Amino acid sequence: NAGVTQTPKFQVLKTGQSMTLQCAQDMNHNSMYWYRQDPGMGLRLIYYSASEGTTDKGEVPNGYNVSRLNKREFSLRLESAAPSQTSVYFCASSRDSRTSGNTIYFGEGSWLTVV
Amino acid sequence: AQKVTQAQTEISVVEKEDVTLDCVYETRDTTYYLFWYKQPPSGELVFLIRRNSFDEQNEISGRYSWNFQKSTSSFNFTITASQVVDSAVYFCALSDRYTGGGNKLTFGTGTQLKVEL
Numbered sequence: 001n002a003g004v005t006q007t008p009k010f011q012v013l014k015t016g017q018s019m020t021l022q023c024a025q026d027m028n029h030n031s032m033y034w035y036r037q038d039p040g041m042g043l044r045l046i047y048y049s050a051s052e053g054t055t056d057k058g059e060v061p062n063g064y065n066v067s068r069l070n071k072r073e074f075s076l077r078l079e080s081a082a083p084s085q086t087s088v089y090f091c092a093s094s095r096d097s098r099t100s101g102n103t104i105y106f107g108e109g110s111w112l113t114v115v
Numbered sequence: 116a117q118k119v120t121q122a123q124t125e126i127s128v129v130e131k132e133d134v135t136l137d138c139v140y141e142t143r144d145t146t147y148y149l150f151w152y153k154q155p156p157s158g159e160l161v162f163l164i165r166r167n168s169f170d171e172q173n174e175i176s177g178r179y180s181w182n183f184q185k186s187t188s189s190f191n192f193t194i195t196a197s198q199v200v201d202s203a204v205y206f207c208a209l210s211d212r213y214t215g216g217g218n219k220l221t222f223g224t225g226t227q228l229k230v231e232l
Contacts, residue, residue: 035220042119042206042222043160058219090160101148101167101210104220106160 002026004107006091012113013081021076021110023091032074033058033092033104034066043090049074081114088112117142119209121223128197128230136192136226138207144168148210149183149190150220155203163205166190197230204228 006023013019025032030051035043035058045058049068063085065077074093078085089110094102118141128134140149151163164174166183174181178195194201204227208220 040224042224043220044222045219048219088158092160101146101165103150103162103165104210105162106152108157108159111158 004091004093004105006089006107006110008110009108010111012115013078014115015082017081018077018079019081019112020078021089021091021112022073023075023107024073025091025093025105026072027093027095027105028071029093029095029105030071031094031096031102032068033094034064034074034076035090035092035106036060036087037090037109038087046076046089078112081112083114086112086114117209117211117221119207119221119223121205121207121226123226124224125227125229128228130198130230130232131196133193133195134197134228134230136194136205136207136228138190138192138223140188140190140207140209142209142211144211146211150208150210151181151190151192152206152208153203154206154225160206163192194228197228199230199232202228202230 004025033048034046037043044060047066049055052071055066067075091107092104094104120139147168149166153161171183180193182191204225206225207223210220
């Protein structure tokens with residue numbers, strides 16, 4: 001009953017450090033996503049992967065890179081963390097990228113603080 | 116461009132009261148999908164409902180009900196006989212397709228619901 005699993009759950013970084021958020025889903029979904037959640041702004045899409053082997057920018061991609069390692073895994077990398085990247089990060093997945101309106105299922109979130 | 120507005124930032128009710136969370140959306144697409152998610156204090160996002168633009172029937176699931184009205188571009192969520200466990204942030208979201216695939220969700224800013232004894 002895992003669904004979407006992301007690690008770590010909490011992380012504190014110093015400005016300029018790098019880190020990778022890991023995400024895996026066990027629902028055999030084709031599409032995966034990374035969102036960030038900031039107070040008063042809802043969730044905003046950083047990057048998504050419509051299918052294995054493809055990635056595309058979302059609404060707020062600057063400062064991030066992603067890798068779709070295989071069908072199950074989609075990682076988010078901060079190369080040089082900045083305080084503006086302090087946020088809660090959610091990984092998510094959906095079944096089929098070719099059909100509109102698939103339900104997107106979210107992981108439990110990763111709380112990242114950049115000091 | 117898509118937009119989802121949840122004008123109610125925070126709502127406080129006493130247990131057993133009914134409460135309605137408003138959601139107004141904007142889209143130029145004729146085919147679109149609307150969602151509600153719940154974010155309890157523990158932080159995870161829980162899917163509640165999905166509705167497509169061609170189905171305007173209201174839906175009821177236990178104490179939860181949803182009223183979809185295309186004429187007013189609204190997809191409101193009502194909790195009947197609220198309980199303390201309903202305390203959470205509720206997000207309304209709208210979906211269409213990116214060129215080349217993928218499903219993009221545009222979220223509202225959320226409504227914080229506090230249910231007190």
